[in-house]
Amino acid sequence: MELEQGAAILRRLKLKVTPRRLEIICCLATEYSFLSAEEVWSRVRLRLGSIGLPTVYRILDELAEAAVITRIFLSNRKQYYFLCSNQDHHHHFVCESCHRVEDLEQCGLDAVSREIAQRSGGRVTSHILQINGVCGACCQGHSGVAA
Amino acid sequence: MELEQGAAILRRLKLKVTPRRLEIICCLATEYSFLSAEEVWSRVRLRLGSIGLPTVYRILDELAEAAVITRIFLSNRKQYYFLCSNQDHHHHFVCESCHRVEDLEQCGLDAVSREIAQRSGGRVTSHILQINGVCGACCQGHSGVAA
């Protein structure tokens, strides 16, 4: 992603265009996998020289709240972040070997909503769906990238 | 759940039958909603007199590892536990108002697995699906139970 695209995102969110914000957006935009806050921190430090971890958290949080990036909660109690250009409702397939993230078109929640409405008259308001597996490349013997 | 049922579960897992373990299983068995470790702790203390929070964590962890109870990770970084007698593959509908949990039969993941296999040759190994909403009773004006 060009720096100008990052700046446009920030202006749309009425956030000041600062080097740290641009660098973090660029960092996520060039990754094909989700990153922890510390992983973002270490990557961004290489280019900015210095940036505090709290700043990384603050910026990631702003971007996640604005739905510019996707936040994933994993069972190790850490939060991971992923920049996805697809704004329509969709879910992700996460490769357990290389941590690459793929978009999914199928949601499959229509049937569930119907089941709930028919059975008890309830209503679905949101859902969390994450698919884990091994992607095609990793299935074919590629060893993958360490986490 | 009777105490004897709890004892049977523990014997099956080759764990010693202790009052704390029995009490925790009973506590979860009589709840219709998921509970945090601290919520289990406060309920169980009423009947046991004294029990340490680390013990509650240890026992909940054992039971979750053995798949006797279900562990849910929410975005507040806390873990919640729920005892579900249904052992087949299924998911849960969680009411946002009263925190009651219902079993779902629909999974809807077959279509997703097909999509992944067809598109990139990948393979689905696991998935996390949680449906949030408002249950029938709460939809009909019942105010629900606070978290």
Added chain:
DNA sequence: ATGAGTGCAAACCGTTTGCAGCTAC
């Protein structure tokens, strides 16, 4: 110039661990 952004250190808080004493078997 001024309010938003940032670094640093310290707090936070759910969870885990080490170890001594206790209990089911």
Added chain:
DNA sequence: GTAGCTGCAAACGGTTTGCACTCAT
């Protein structure tokens, strides 16, 4: 008797906060 259980206090680690300083606008 002994291996496993439990309580307590302390540590852990990812994340958040308070506050003084700095920078984009």
